[in-house]
Amino acid sequence: xxxxxxxxxxxxxxxxxxxxxxxxxxxSILREVFGAFERPAILCSCGKxxxxxxxxxMKAAAPGxxxxxxxxxxxxxxxxxxxxxxxxLVARHGLKLIVGHLDDSIRRGTIRLAHPLxxxxxxxxxxxxxxxxxxxxxxxxxxxxxxxxxxxxxERVFSHRxxxxxWQPRAQRPELxxxxxxxxxxxxxxxxxxxxxxxxxxxxxxxxxxxxxxxxIYYTHRRxxxxxxxxxxxxxxxxxxxxxxxxxxxxxxxxxxxxxxxxCPVPSTAANAHDIVLETITATNSERGxxxxxxxANDAAMERRKKEGxx
Amino acid sequence: xxxxxxxxxxxxxxxxxRAPSPxxxxxxxxxxxxxxxxxxxxxxxxxxxxxxxxxxxSTLIGRLLFDSKSLMIDQIDTLSRARGAQTxxxxxxxxxxxDGLEAEREQGITIDVAYRYFATPKxxxxxxxxxxxxxxxxxxxxxxxxxxxxxxxxxxxxLDFSGDAVQLLPQTKRHSAIAGLLGIKHIVVAVNKMDAIxxxxxxxxxxxxxFALIASSLQLAEFTxxxxxxxKGDGVVAHTTNTAWFEGSSxxxxxxxxxxxxxxxxxxxxxxxxxxxxxxxVQYVTRxxxxxxxxxxxxxxxxxxxxxxxxxxxxxxxxxxxxxxINTPRGPASVAQVGEAVAIGLDRQVDVARxxxxxxxxxxxxxxxxxxxxxITATLAWLDxxxxxxxxxxxxxxxxxxxxxxxSKVTRRLDLQSAHWIDETESAGGTDVNANDIVEATIEFAxxxxxxxxxxxxARGAIVLVDPGTHATAAAAMVR
Numbered sequence: 001x002x003x004x005x006x007x008x009x010x011x012x013x014x015x016x017x018x019x020x021x022x023x024x025x026x027x028s029i030l031r032e033v034f035g036a037f038e039r040p041a042i043l044c045s046c047g048k049x050x051x052x053x054x055x056x057x058m059k060a061a062a063p064g065x066x067x068x069x070x071x072x073x074x075x076x077x078x079x080x081x082x083x084x085x086x087x088x089l090v091a092r093h094g095l096k097l098i099v100g101h102l103d104d105s106i107r108r109g110t111i112r113l114a115h116p117l118x119x120x121x122x123x124x125x126x127x128x129x130x131x132x133x134x135x136x137x138x139x140x141x142x143x144x145x146x147x148x149x150x151x152x153x154x155e156r157v158f159s160h161r162x163x164x165x166x167w168q169p170r171a172q173r174p175e176l177x178x179x180x181x182x183x184x185x186x187x188x189x190x191x192x193x194x195x196x197x198x199x200x201x202x203x204x205x206x207x208x209x210x211x212x213x214x215x216x217i218y219y220t221h222r223r224x225x226x227x228x229x230x231x232x233x234x235x236x237x238x239x240x241x242x243x244x245x246x247x248x249x250x251x252x253x254x255x256x257x258x259x260x261x262x263x264c265p266v267p268s269t270a271a272n273a274h275d276i277v278l279e280t281i282t283a284t285n286s287e288r289g290x291x292x293x294x295x296x297a298n299d300a301a302m303e304r305r306k307k308e309g310x311x
Numbered sequence: 312x313x314x315x316x317x318x319x320x321x322x323x324x325x326x327x328x329r330a331p332s333p334x335x336x337x338x339x340x341x342x343x344x345x346x347x348x349x350x351x352x353x354x355x356x357x358x359x360x361x362x363x364x365x366x367x368x369s370t371l372i373g374r375l376l377f378d379s380k381s382l383m384i385d386q387i388d389t390l391s392r393a394r395g396a397q398t399x400x401x402x403x404x405x406x407x408x409x410d411g412l413e414a415e416r417e418q419g420i421t422i423d424v425a426y427r428y429f430a431t432p433k434x435x436x437x438x439x440x441x442x443x444x445x446x447x448x449x450x451x452x453x454x455x456x457x458x459x460x461x462x463x464x465x466x467x468x469x470l471d472f473s474g475d476a477v478q479l480l481p482q483t484k485r486h487s488a489i490a491g492l493l494g495i496k497h498i499v500v501a502v503n504k505m506d507a508i509x510x511x512x513x514x515x516x517x518x519x520x521x522f523a524l525i526a527s528s529l530q531l532a533e534f535t536x537x538x539x540x541x542x543k544g545d546g547v548v549a550h551t552t553n554t555a556w557f558e559g560s561s562x563x564x565x566x567x568x569x570x571x572x573x574x575x576x577x578x579x580x581x582x583x584x585x586x587x588x589x590x591x592x593v594q595y596v597t598r599x600x601x602x603x604x605x606x607x608x609x610x611x612x613x614x615x616x617x618x619x620x621x622x623x624x625x626x627x628x629x630x631x632x633x634x635x636x637i638n639t640p641r642g643p644a645s646v647a648q649v650g651e652a653v654a655i656g657l658d659r660q661v662d663v664a665r666x667x668x669x670x671x672x673x674x675x676x677x678x679x680x681x682x683x684x685x686x687i688t689a690t691l692a693w694l695d696x697x698x699x700x701x702x703x704x705x706x707x708x709x710x711x712x713x714x715x716x717x718x719s720k721v722t723r724r725l726d727l728q729s730a731h732w733i734d735e736t737e738s739a740g741g742t743d744v745n746a747n748d749i750v751e752a753t754i755e756f757a758x759x760x761x762x763x764x765x766x767x768x769x770a771r772g773a774i775v776l777v778d779p780g781t782h783a784t785a786a787a788a789m790v791r
Contacts, residue, residue, distance in 0.1 A: 018435055021354035023640045024611070027652040028594070031609050035595035035665040035711065059640050063607055063654065064597030146426045153425040172423060173784040174453040174694050178611070179708045179775040183782040197355075197437055199428050 019206055023056065026194035028178065029157055030060035033139050033192050034067055036182040040139040040192075041098070043128075044070040046082045046089070047257040048214055049143030052203055053194055055212050057141070058093065069096035071140070073128050075120040076103045077238050077260040085215040100131030117238055119261040129165040132189060139182075139190045147199045157196050163187035201280050208273035217254045218276075220269045225250050231264045355435040356566060359454040359495075361486035362464030367503045371464065371541035372427060372440055375563065378548045379429045424454045433567040447482075448727070448747035451489050452692040452787050456773070459571055460497040461490035462562075465518060468507045472514055477521040484525055484730040491529045492690055492725075492749065492789060494766055497569050498526070498534035501562055506540040510553040529730055537562045589617045589671035590761065590771060591653070592710030593663060607638065607654040608663055610711070613770035617655070617671050618646040625661055626668040626761045627683065632657040634671070666712035668761050683759030688791045690725075690765075691718065691744075691752045695778060695785040699744035705785060706777040707756060715757040716776065718786075723751040754788060765789035 030053075033040045042057055044050040058066050072086060090097045102120055105111040105127045113123070132140060146153045156172055158180045173181050182190065195203070207214065224235040226245040232252060233239055238260050241247050252265035253276075270276045362368035427438040439454030441447070455461065463486050470477055490498060502518050505511075519536045526534055538554050539546035539562055545553045548563045560568065591610040599605035621634045636656035637644050647653045655669070663669070693699050699718060707716035721744060723732045732751065735742065744750050754774070765772030774788040 017354050020641065021650070024650060024652040027640050028611050031594040031652065032711075034597075035609075060609075060652070061597060063599045063601070063605075063638060065600045067597065147428045153427065154423045169423065173782075174449055174787070176453055176456040176775050176784070176787045177769065177773050179773060181708070181775060181777055181782070181784045183706065183713075183777055185782060197426070197428070199430075201430075 019202065019209060022195070022198055022202055023059075023206070025197065026053075026056045027060040029180075029192065029194040030057050030141065032158075032180055032182065033141055033194075034061065036180075037139040037190075039135065039137050040068045040141065041071045041135065041137045042068055042141040043143075044072055044086075045143075045257060046072070046086050046215055047143065048207060048218060049145065049195065049203060051143075051212055051214060052198075052206060053141060053143045054089075055210060056194060066093070066095065068141075069098050069135075071098045071100065071131060071135075071137075073100045073124050073131065074102060075124060075259045076101065077120050079215070079217055079254075079257065079260060081217050082215045082257055085213075089213075098131065098135060100127045102127045105130060117261065119259060121259040121262045124259070125165075132165065137189060138184060139192055141192045141194060143195055144193045145198050145200070145203070146196050155193065155196070157193055158182060159191045159193065160184075161189050161191060165189070167191075201277065204273055204277045204280055208277060212273075214273075215257060217257065217265075220251050220253050220271050222249055223252050223265060224248070225252065225265065232267065233264055234260070236260055353434065353571065355437050356460060356569060356571070357437045357439065357458045358460035358462055358499075358566065359439040359441060359451065359458040359490075360462045360464065361441065361451060361490070362466070362482075362503075365469075366464045366466040367541040368440075368464050371501065371503065371539070371547065372438060374541050374544060374547050375436075375438075376427060376429050378544065379431055379563075424450050431563065431567060436566065448485070448489065448692060448749065449694045451486065452493065452694070455489055455493040455495060456787065458493075458495055460499060460566065460569055461486070461495045462499045462501055462566075463487060463490070464501050464503050465522070466504055467502055467514065467518060468504045470518065472517065477517045479518070479521050479525060481728045483522070484529075485727040487522075487525050487529055487531060488725060488727060488730045489692075489749075491531045492692070494769065494789070496532045496572070498531055499562065499565055500534055500536040501541075502536055502538050503541055505538045505545065505554065506543050510538065510545070510556075512556045515557075525730065535559065535565050537565055587614045587768070589613070589615045589621070589669075590768070591617070591655070591669040592712070592770065593665055593667045593669060594711050595665060596663060597654075604660075605656060606660070607656055608669060609652070609654045610669065611770075612647050612649050612651050612653055614649065614768050615671070616646055616648050617653070621671040623657070624670050624672055625663050626670055627759065628662060628667070630661040630663070632659050632661050634658075666710070668710060670761065684762050685756045685759045686719075687754055687756075687762055688722070689752060689754050689774065689788040690791060691750050691754075691776075692787045693744045693746060693748045693750070693785070694787065695781075695783050696746050697778065697781075697783075697785075698746075699786070704779060706779045707754070707788075708775045708777065709756075709760050709762065709773075710771070712760070714760075715779075716774075717755050718752050718776075719755050720753040721750050722753065725749040725751075751791070752788075762790055764791060 042054060044054055054070065057068070061067060086097070089095065102111065102123060105123070106113065110130065111123045111126050144152055144155070146155065151169070154169060154172075155167070156175045158175065159167060160173055161167060175181070184190070198206075206212070224247050225232040226235060226241045226247055228245065232250065235241055235247055250267055251269050253268040253270055254263060254265045256263060268279060270279050360368050360372060423442065425440045427440055429436050429438075439458055441450040441454040463483060465479065465483055469480060487498070500519070500522050502515055505515065508514055515538045522534065522536065537546055537559060538557050541547060545551045546557070546561050549561050550557060559565070590613045591608075592613070593608055593610050595609045597607050597609065599607060617634065617637065619634050619637055622631060623634060624631050634655055635658045637647050638654040639647050639651050699721075701721060702717055702719060705716050705718070707714055721735050723734055726733050727749065761771060763771045772790040774790070775784060776786040776788060777783065778785045
């Protein structure tokens with residue numbers, strides 16, 4: 001029996017009780033959002049974590065309709081597959097979609113780029129805060145997980161943000177039992193993370209079990225890339241190869257979906273969620289370390305961005 | 312990448328990792344993950360680790376994550392690059408794994424509760440890692456409120472073995488007292504730094520005897536003690552020749568083997584405790600997408616299972632109805648267990664909203680429990696930096712309901728040094744209740760609640776008090 005066969009015949013795919021427990025917890029958190037807030041929204045980048053949250057939110061509302069809009073912060077540097085997926089998703093489920101365009105913030109002058117092809121990931125925060133303010137959202141649900149990153153490991157499920165959208169790690173409200181302190185002053189809001197307790201493996205197991213559709217770039221495809229600093233960098237209009245770099249064609253998939261300018265694929269022939277579960281349990285690098293240029297910059301990069309209002 | 316792997320290989324090998332394989336993946340398939348029957352048939356076990364940095368708590372957690380291969384190469388690489396990383400003779404400082412915030416890494420302390428995840432073939436674990444410095448009580452109460460197990464770390468190098476009886480440190484009493492107050496049913500005592508006392512069996516047994524006295528005086532549930540060295544790895548994943556005299560399981564095996572009872576098992580197949588009535592705090596009420604006249608009432612099942620055909624009563628209105636449909640996240644069901652997030656349909660229109668309770672009165676002997684109370688005695692862990700002002704109006708959250716409340720009287724105070732309750736005398740009546748104090752107090756609510764003792768039902772016996780001005784979470788209250 002090969003390792004793969006052994007895995008597939010095993011119960012390691014975390015069926016039943018484990019995923020059910022995570023699912024119940026997440027749905028309960030989402031119902032708190034539906035019930036306790038006036039103007040909640042779900043942030044959806046069409047990345048796998050936000051699509052899991054959206055799936056859970058539809059379950060939390062069922063047999064009723066999803067009572068909240070979804071919000072996409074569009075950096076303008078998108079993978080076309082992701083935007084096509086978003087439009088199909090909205091049409092299929094009759095969702096209300098609100099798009100915050102980073103280009104609008106640039107036009108307003110609230111974002112200034114150092115140079116035109118600069119990574120837009122960091123600038124998303126400005127557009128996010130503007131979108132929250134314009135729509136007067138009092139709770140914005142996101143797909144962040146505590147296993148992703150050190151600063152996230154300390155964040156609450158209901159993460160309080162002041163009127164500037166800032167996270168104050170040293171002044172977090174203690175979070176006891178499931179009795180969430182949802183009290184807000186005017187102009188403050190919460191970021192809510194229903195899948196805080198899920199790991200990357202849990203997410204893929206759940207996607208496999210629930211058969212959740214994802215943008216095609218999550219699965220293996222041929223793509224032109226260059227090797228840079230140990231990462232595979234996709235070759236696009238926004239991320240052209242440097243002069244001395246060789247463009248090669250590889251079987252790759254993306255482990256996260258973000259701004260084109262800072263999201264890198266990994267070599268993979270995984271064609272479906274089950275294949276990815278298998279790859280994940282044998283992976284040697286964490287999700288962000290393998291694929292996000294921005295987080296590699298500094299061990300405290302996420303902490304600093306969150307203090308500024310990032311998710 | 313070989314450089315990074317070399318960093319990992321510099322670690323002192325733990326007993327379970329005597330023959331490291333060339334790559335992590337092969338290692339997993341080679342022996343660690345396929346050598347035992349893979350079952351994840353239960354929900355994750357949540358445990359809180361109690362101890363200070365000096366006790367080796369962070370090292371222990373780093374050890375559990377490292378030995379269970381929950382750390383990735385780049386995370387290990389980050390550790391070796393981290394500022395302040397002090398490596399001894401090429402050893403990786405495992406304690407740095409758990410220091411999340413930049414400010415913490417620079418100061419070498421932990422500020423806030425952090426959550427960690429690791430899995431073995433037998434079980435998945437969620438660790439609430441509560442720091443042991445200032446604000447300790449606040450952080451431990453927070454972490455313990457969501458934990459099934461408390462792992463209490465004892466540093467043997469800090470104990471005096473010269474006298475007849477070993478005195479454990481005040482912090483051990485404090486950790487044990489808080490674990491007891493929060494109703495944690497499983498206590499594991501990890502007797503750490505055994506390598507520093509030559510794995511002395513007699514000393515270990517004297518520590519266990521000393522803990523037994525504390526457990527008895529605090530009326531704690533049974534406990535399991537394990538001799539370990541978090542730094543060297545002995546007793547954490549497996550016992551070594553150093554601890555061969557110890558007949559029990561390793562720390563990890565002990566955690567893997569803990570059985571959760573039905574009422575806390577969440578969505579297990581276990582049947583709920585059918586001796587008490589079902590309670591659902593209503594979170595949200597929605598209309599059916601297909602039928603505008605049909606409404607669904609949503610919340611988590613507490614205390615006992617609920618099934619189609621149950622007669623229910625709404626608290627506080629008293630309206631009655633029959634359950635005609637149950638929707639769980641897994642689909643329609645005839646019965647839902649404790650811990651499941653359900654939507655229920657009723658046979659008639661009743662007035663029900665967020666903040667109400669649905670109480671299934673299948674068991675008639677409990678009908679009188681529904682009358683409610685608006686004045687209770689509770690154990691109060693004060694969390695806010697501003698001290699408690701007796702009589703001041705606060706906001707209370709019970710279930711899904713917010714209502715005005717006040718702490719009208721403080722009757723006793725827990726002395727965390729001795730783990731004894733001391734009466735608040737009239738003369739000492741002016742003593743402030745400050746952050747991290749634990750007291751017994753009378754709380755009055757603006758209206759009656761279907762409240763019960765915390766030991767009977769955490770869902771109905773737990774209350775959070777919030778400052779109405781700052782919205783700070785002011786206290787955790789457990790009904791006595």
